[in-house]
Amino acid sequence: MCADTTTPETSDVDYRDTVFLPETDFPMRAALPQREPEWLARWEQIGVYDRLREKPGRRPFTLHDGPPYANGHLHIGHALNKVLKDMVVRSQQMMGKDARYVPGWDCHGLPIEWKIEEQYRAKGLNKDDVDIVAFRQECRKFAEGWIDVQREEFKRLGITGNWADPYLTMDYHAEAVIAAEFMKFVMNGSLYQGSKPVMWSPVEKTALAEAEVEYHDHTSHTVWVRFKVVQTGASGGNLDEVNARASNLSGAKVVIWTTTPWTIPQNRAVSYGPSIPYGLYEVIGRPEQSTAVIGERLVLSDALAVQVMAAAKLDDTMYRRISDVTPDELGHVTLAHPFRAIEGGMGEWDFDVPMLPGDHVTDDAGTGFVHTAPSHGDDDYQMYLKFKDDYPDFKLTYNVEPDGSYRANLPLFGGQAILTPEGKEGPANVSVIKQLAYTGALFAKGKLKHSYPHSWRSKAPLIYRNTPQWFVAIDKPLDDGLTTYGETIRKRALMSIDQLVQWTPQTGRNRLYSMIEARPDWVLSRQRAWGVPLTCFVKNGAQPTDADYVLRDAQVNARILAEFEENGADVWYVQGFKERILQGLHDPAAYTQVFDVLDVWFDSGSTHAFVLRDRKDGSEDGLADLYLEGTDQHRGWFHSSMLQACGTKGRAPYRGVLTHGFTLDEKGMKMSKSLGNTVAPEEVIKEYGADILRLWVAQSDYTIDLRIGKEILKGVADSYRRLRNTMRFLVGNLAGFTDAEKVAPQDMPELERWVLHRLAELDREVRKGYAAYDFQGVFQKLFTFATTDLSAVYFDIRKDALYCDAPGSLRRRSTRTVMDIVFHRLTTWLAPVLVFTMEDLWLARFPGADSSVHLQDMPDTPADWLDEPLAAKWAQLRQVRRVVTAALEVQRTAKVIGASLEAAPVVHVADTAILSALKSLDFAELCITSSLQLTADPAPDEAFRLPDVPGVGVVFELAEGEKCQRCWQILPDVGTHKHPHTCARCNDALG
Incomplete structure (x- = not known):
């Protein structure tokens, strides 16, 4: 049955050129590190992301990007996060939605300011001696440089999105909106200045948010x-x-x-x-x-x-x-x-x-x-x-x-x-x-050596220190008309968590709920320079407890916002700004301008307003379908976004939250440069390609901490090779396939109808899995289908028909029809994971200037392909087939035979219903033997058996006849036809 292309035994005629072997430009060796950049350039050239946005009549799906910080090269945690986001966006798009993804960056805050200060210190300069606007502009320039670096590193991972127009918290409009969101707290009365102990960094001379604190051993x-x-x-x-x-x-x-x-x-x-x-x-x-x-x-x-x-x-x-x-x-x-x-x-x-x-x-x-x-x-x-x-x-x-x-x-x-x-x-x-x-x-x-709070930036210990700071009261009733889910920020947040948000995994709900349930008022102020200032004025001589301590004036706020939209937040620090803003409305001399900056978590917590609400590619209702970040963001971005939106929108800014674990080395240790156990994304891409990194994500349970290292990546690469070989066989045997060759499902042999049944099952499972963000489950099902149902069963059985049947035979046409159906589904089902490989596969069949698998949707799969009685029958057939193939493997190992086509086993089946099912088709074809006898006779003692398949015994017999030099079956009629050394089927195929 044409199992390979090895030269047949000596004969007068060589029939190798008459068999239909696979033909494809899809290479056996992936060469991903070298070839992936070509596809990236191609996608940019044909504008894949923008073309997807043009598809009409689709329900929007918005994944709102939690902004990474714009400093330093990406680490493996960044790669995990962005690949998960990309798999969400691509799968939702290919299931028929308009899946939008606007990448963004967090640009303000201590880490960047600290870097600029380090540069100053290295030059013997003091930050406080430099004009603050000039200092802020250096911070901005530093962030811009790293945004460009990180953007290219993210794109190299195959991440789709609006890279040409990302959101930045330091854009002028973003700074204006952040200030506007802050001033909503000014106006609704929840902002107050109080004095209380906060986590303080003496090294950085500022208060820190809980999310900026990490714990290390300290004596x-x-x-x-x-x-x-x-x-x-x-x-x-x-x-x-x-x-x-x-x-x-x-x-x-x-x-x-x-x-x-x-x-x-x-x-x-x-x-x-x-x-x-x-x-x-x-x-x-x-x-x-x-x-x-x-x-x-x-x-x-x-x-x-x-x-x-x-x-x-x-x-x-x-x-x-x-x-x-x-x-x-x-x-x-x-x-x-x-x-x-x-x-x-x-x-x-x-x-x-x-x-x-x-x-x-x-x-x-x-x-x-x-x-x-x-x-x-x-x-x-x-x-x-x-x-x-x-x-x-x-x-x-x-x-x-x-x-x-x-x-x-x-x-x-x-x-x-x-x-x-x-x-x-x-x-x-x-x-x-x-x-x-x-x-x-x-x-x-x-x-005493114990766990002690440290700054995540300077790594220095922290202290609790009482200082005047600006707070948002989270238990103060707000008269703002947004009371559907409660009158206070805390109540709105807890109601949102319970009633409005889908949590993946569910444990995320418990974690955020307990944090918000027990948290104190929100400290907004930081004593730094690089950030959006607290755009408010306080009355001279008044006490923080006085009702008129903070100036609340909508006209003043409007003037501030107009200035920020035009000139950015730097204008707050320009000499004479207070006088210009208050002139004609209030006596500037009666007020003091606040120069603290907002906690950067307020910046990122406000992104829903200037991304989801304000952008054309945002969200129609200003809400995200999904926020997706690591588990640390329960006290970070998920938390601050919840508090901020509950104060200004009255509810959570998201409908769904997905959290993933951290990345560890192969031994389960935390990665550390000092330990030398880090895994850099660029190194993995350089050796294996980005698709292998993406496949590692898909094969992992992201709900817990994920391990990665050389041995793990080798295992991932092996899975990839097995899958690639299956896909190569698939596309190679579809060369020249046209619609004219197609066969209707009802006219197909049972084996093909069983494959269609499996596709219908998988379509349901894949869509359900992608909808639940269960990428591991989706890939496991597809990998098992490709390597077991297809490679080990269907392709193995149908090689003979593909290679040796006449082009017009029903069996060969049915096989190629099913393979075409399988191709369209596997390529689109796997495209969200293996973005480069599926594009390579697609273009091998459908080359063209504008062709791309990523412009396709997952095909609809007819429900009537489901055939449970047929599936049950074939489950029994495959069990009996296992016994036969295992029996033949014993003979092959003993070198009695070299290939299964040399055998003609006798199969004893005790169950009459199973025996009848076996006799309803060509069981020798399924077992890839030249002949096979089925019998209800009791199996003799020497028969081969498998303990987990009772009632089936196999007695080995050699096939009788001459070997067909075209298909290699050993049959009695070989040599009796027009074409020498051929069987009847091959003789007819040769014409």
């Missing part, structure tokens, strides 16, 4: 500090029973534990747990090296007392528990600050320290008490908000400067750095510890 000083009880009982001396018991604590010391000794000068309270069991302990012995004092009494959590004493080098013989201490008693206790009356303290710490109940206090670690510095921690700040009106000395402090040093006039510690400008530890911690030891407040000290 911190730890201290156990005594706070002396100086007062017990309620004021006025009217002691009830609790006050009486609390009086027993007079002179005792409450011990706290902290990993930030530098915050002790800012202490204003000590918090205790309302449900934690406490005890009063007395030190009765001590080793020489301990800081404990014999006779002192300490209040500790019972669960942590042993650990605390051990930290002071006390074993259980050196202390004793005197009595219970209830949380109620602690509420009647007042403490002294550890630096109270300290020499040189100038009265700075001579105030009472209240003990306050806090639900955040646990007895999991520490002492059961939390030193509370409301300027340097969120839990501490929440305690401040709750109790500030009850305790006059419970105040926010402003002891820490933007550079991470204490204010110059702070007694004892003035000017000392907590962190140096290089991000290293300054002297502050050690100085505080020494002073604690000097006052006798230091009970123990140590060091």
Whole structure:
């Protein structure tokens, strides 16, 4: 059956030129790295993306691009993200939609500003000495350069989109819209200036958003500090029973534990747990090296007392528990600050320290008490908000400067750095510890390695620092007419998450919901230069709590927007801008212009407005069908977009959210340049081609972290080669095929109708999979179909008909008709994944100046091709076929035969229904044997069997007759026809 083109046995006639072997220009070797750029140039030349937009009558589908940051070459995570987006866009387009994709870039913010500052520092210059507009223009130029680089790197991955007109957050219109979106918060009253602790980078001298924070191991000083009880009982001396018991604590010391000794000068309270069991302990012995004092009494959590004493080098013989201490008693206790009356303290710490109940206090670690510095921690700040009106000395402090040093006039510690400008530890911690030891407040000290927040840009540690910042109140009812999903931003966001958004995977919903449910107000301001400024003015002499503190004037806003549209946000910093904007409306001298810039997450969170709403290729309703980013964007772009849109649109800006995992090396380790385990997209493309990288994405489960490395890529390349060989055989056997050759499905043999059934099944599964963004599932189904159903079964069986049947035979015409149908479906089904290879395959059949598989839709597949009874029958036939082919493989391995055509097996089938089904067709043709006998007789003991196919036994027999020199079947009639050494079929085909 013409299984290959090996020279047949010696004969008088060579029939090789009479068989119909595959003909195609589709090469066996892909040479993707060399050839892919040619297709990229071709797509640009024929304008594929623009031509797709011209197709009429299609329902729009908009994937809104989460903007990458415009600095540095792409890493493998970028490639994963953009390939997933491309597969979404292409598959939606080929399923009949108008799938739009406008790529974009995030251009403002600290990373670029930091790069320019580094350049300045290298030249010995100070950024603050440079005109701010000139500095901003250098930042803009830096971003422009990287946008051009990244655009070409993205395009090389085969990403389709409007590359000629991307969106940039630094475009003048974008800056104007970002300012306009900010001013909506000004006008709806949700914007306020407050003072609270925020995550602060002393190195970069700015507040950071949570999404700009990463956690690394860090070794911190730890201290156990005594706070002396100086007062017990309620004021006025009217002691009830609790006050009486609390009086027993007079002179005792409450011990706290902290990993930030530098915050002790800012202490204003000590918090205790309302449900934690406490005890009063007395030190009765001590080793020489301990800081404990014999006779002192300490209040500790019972669960942590042993650990605390051990930290002071006390074993259980050196202390004793005197009595219970209830949380109620602690509420009647007042403490002294550890630096109270300290020499040189100038009265700075001579105030009472209240003990306050806090639900955040646990007895999991520490002492059961939390030193509370409301300027340097969120839990501490929440305690401040709750109790500030009850305790006059419970105040926010402003002891820490933007550079991470204490204010110059702070007694004892003035000017000392907590962190140096290089991000290293300054002297502050050690100085505080020494002073604690000097006052006798230091009970123990140590060091602890733990996970600690760092800046994702400078990699330096961060601190919580109290500073005046601008916030959006997310729980304030808004009277803006957008209350369908709630009156507050938080309620709108939570309602959107539950009712309006489809989550892929569903776990994304839970993650974002819990984050927004628990988050504080949104910090918008940054103390930087490169960004969109907070376009507002504050009234001189007014307090932030005053109703007229922020100027709210629609005419002023309109003037600002007009300036930004024409000149960009730089104009805010031009001398005289305030006077020009306020002239004729308000007295410029009565207002101060705000020069903080917006958090870049507000920039990217506003992109829905200037991309989806404002662009012609945006979205008709200003909403995206899909946002697609990594799981880190639950606290980043998904989060900020949700908050921003809920404040200005009243709902989420997206209908669907898809999240993917991170990329790891082959061992599951995080990629790091220092470890040398990074995989650069350009290196993969250089060795394998972009289609292999795309196939890696399609074969992976993107909902979890993805591994990549040399061995994994080799496996992907092997899968690609197997698929390519199948597709090459397909296109090669369609050479010269025309519509005149087509056969109607009802006239086809059963084998062809079974393939049509499989196509109908796959069409449903592929469309369902693409609609659910299940690329792994789609590819697995198509790969299995191509390599198993087609290569191992259908093509293997039909090689004989393709090569040796007469061109007009029904069997050959039916085969080629089905192969044409398969070709159109496989090329379009796989085109969203293997963009280059499917184009190569398409052009091998349909060359032409304007031809492209990416201009096609997935063909409609008739539902009546489905034939479940036929599929069930063929499932049984294939099981029996497995037994036959396995039996023949035994003989081939033993070198009894060289090819299956040398066999004429006897197949014993016990099930009469299956036997009848086998006899309804040419089972020898299916098994690729020259002859085959079917029988219901019981199989003899020596028959070959497979354990998982009961009731089937195969007895091997050699085929009888002479070998046809054209098709290689061994048949009794060979040599009895007009053409020498041919069988009847081949003799007739030769005419």
